[in-house]
Amino acid sequence: MNFNFGEALTRAWQIVWKHKVLWVFGILASCGRSGGSFNSNFSSGGGNGGGGQPPEIPPQMMRWFQTIEQNLTTIAVVVLAVVCILWFITIFLSSIGKIGLIRGTAQAEGGAASLVFGELFSGSVPYFWRMFGLSLILSLPVFIIAMAIAVVVVGGIAASGGNETAIVGIVGMMPIMIGCLCLLVPVMFVLGMIFRQAENAIVLEEMNVLPAITRGWEVFKTNLGPIILMAIILAVIGFVAGIIIVIPLFVIVIPAAFAFAVSGGSSNSSLILISVCACIFIPVALVLQGIITAYTESAWTLTYMRLTKPQDAAPAIIEANAS
Numbered sequence: 001m002n003f004n005f006g007e008a009l010t011r012a013w014q015i016v017w018k019h020k021v022l023w024v025f026g027i028l029a030s031c032g033r034s035g036g037s038f039n040s041n042f043s044s045g046g047g048n049g050g051g052g053q054p055p056e057i058p059p060q061m062m063r064w065f066q067t068i069e070q071n072l073t074t075i076a077v078v079v080l081a082v083v084c085i086l087w088f089i090t091i092f093l094s095s096i097g098k099i100g101l102i103r104g105t106a107q108a109e110g111g112a113a114s115l116v117f118g119e120l121f122s123g124s125v126p127y128f129w130r131m132f133g134l135s136l137i138l139s140l141p142v143f144i145i146a147m148a149i150a151v152v153v154v155g156g157i158a159a160s161g162g163n164e165t166a167i168v169g170i171v172g173m174m175p176i177m178i179g180c181l182c183l184l185v186p187v188m189f190v191l192g193m194i195f196r197q198a199e200n201a202i203v204l205e206e207m208n209v210l211p212a213i214t215r216g217w218e219v220f221k222t223n224l225g226p227i228i229l230m231a232i233i234l235a236v237i238g239f240v241a242g243i244i245i246v247i248p249l250f251v252i253v254i255p256a257a258f259a260f261a262v263s264g265g266s267s268n269s270s271l272i273l274i275s276v277c278a279c280i281f282i283p284v285a286l287v288l289q290g291i292i293t294a295y296t297e298s299a300w301t302l303t304y305m306r307l308t309k310p311q312d313a314a315p316a317i318i319e320a321n322a323s
Contacts (some may be wrong), residue, residue, distance in 0.1 A: 003226040005233065008306060012299035016291065017110040019115045022104050026294030027286060029095025031090050095131045099124035101297035102203040109305065130202045133209045138195045145184060149177050193227050194220045200304040223307045230303050234296050241292050245285055252277045 016022050100120040107115060198216030201207045207215060220227055253274050 003223070003303075003306065005226075005230065007314065008230075008302045011109075011235070011301055012105070012302050014293055015105055015298050015302075016294045019104060021115050021117050021120070022101055022298065023287065024117060025097045025100035025104065025290075026292070027290030028093045029101060030286070030289050030293045031094040031097065060062070081257045083134065091135070092128065094134070095128050096121060096124045098199065098297060099127045099131060099203055099292075101294055102200055102301045104304065105298040105301040107203055109302065115158060127203055130209050131199060134195060134198055134202065134212065137209070137213070138191060141184065141187065141191070145180075147178060149180075189231075190220075193231055196300055197227070198302055199208040200301055204223070204304065219246075219304065219307060226307065227303070230299070234299055238292055239294060241288075245288050249277060249281045249285075271280055 018027075104115050104120050115217065194213070194216045196216070197219040198209075198212040200248060201212040201215040201219075202209070205212075
């Protein structure tokens with residue numbers, strides 16, 4: 001099938017640039033990705049110079065440690081609950097962001113003069129549980145293989161009492177485990193392409209999870225070449241854009257870190273400069289990452305619509321907000 005990649009990519013940029021509300025949904029969709037975070041740790045340790053006694057712990061801190069020890073179970077439960085809540089909020093915002101991008105692109109392609117954040121957000125909520133179920137199914141292969149490796153390693157050590165023979169055997173199995181993980185990469189790539197089509201089927205064609213997966217497989221199988229080539233093109237665009245985003249930070253941070261190392265840590269001005277640059281850079285990088293994500297998701301939605309005939313995709317969504 002002839003597919004005009006240039007037209008789809010150009011149209012995606014036109015939509016994202018015109019409807020800047022999609023940038024916000026791009027930022028939300030980026031919440032579930034680990035690649036957009038930057039962490040810097042510096043330690044200016046020690047002025048104990050001579051080697052003697054470790055510093056005494058203040059009584060207030062000792063009492064604080066004792067309180068933690070006495071309420072360890074409660075604290076662990078609270079921390080676990082907070083982590084679970086934050087995880088669910090992250091998944092929710094990420095899913096709503098992706099759904100909003102699909103709906104917004106479809107509306108813009110259908111002729112909408114403007115996109116309203118509130119309408120896109122509230123209209124995306126009904127699709128959340130289906131998208132959540134889809135993401136859980138996609139994560140199953142990784143979870144099963146990780147659990148299998150963990151059971152083999154832990155079970156082998158426990159059964160042998162941790163002797164050297166068991167450890168050597170487990171080390172000998174490492175190439176097999178690594179091989180399984182390497183085989184998982186192309187499998188997850190293919191599944192990712194299928195599930196991308198399924199996401200669009202859920203939103204654009206109002207499908208439930210399992211029918212959407214079937215639909216995603218049909219679209220992927222029928223349009224294997226265009227989908228794989230589009231995935232490669234968007235991966236290259238994302239990689240290049242990511243490098244361009246971090247270059248300004250590296251230009252400032254690397255010389256500053258080098259100056260700090262050369263000075264032997266005697267001056268904190270380099271650390272202050274790095275901290276200030278990081279505080280400025282992080283929100284800018286977040287917005288830029290949101291634009292890239294919005295563009296990528298818009299391109300995938302347009303690809304789906306062109307491969308499956310846009311007139312058949314959820315008229316209620318496409319015509320919403322159309323002027």
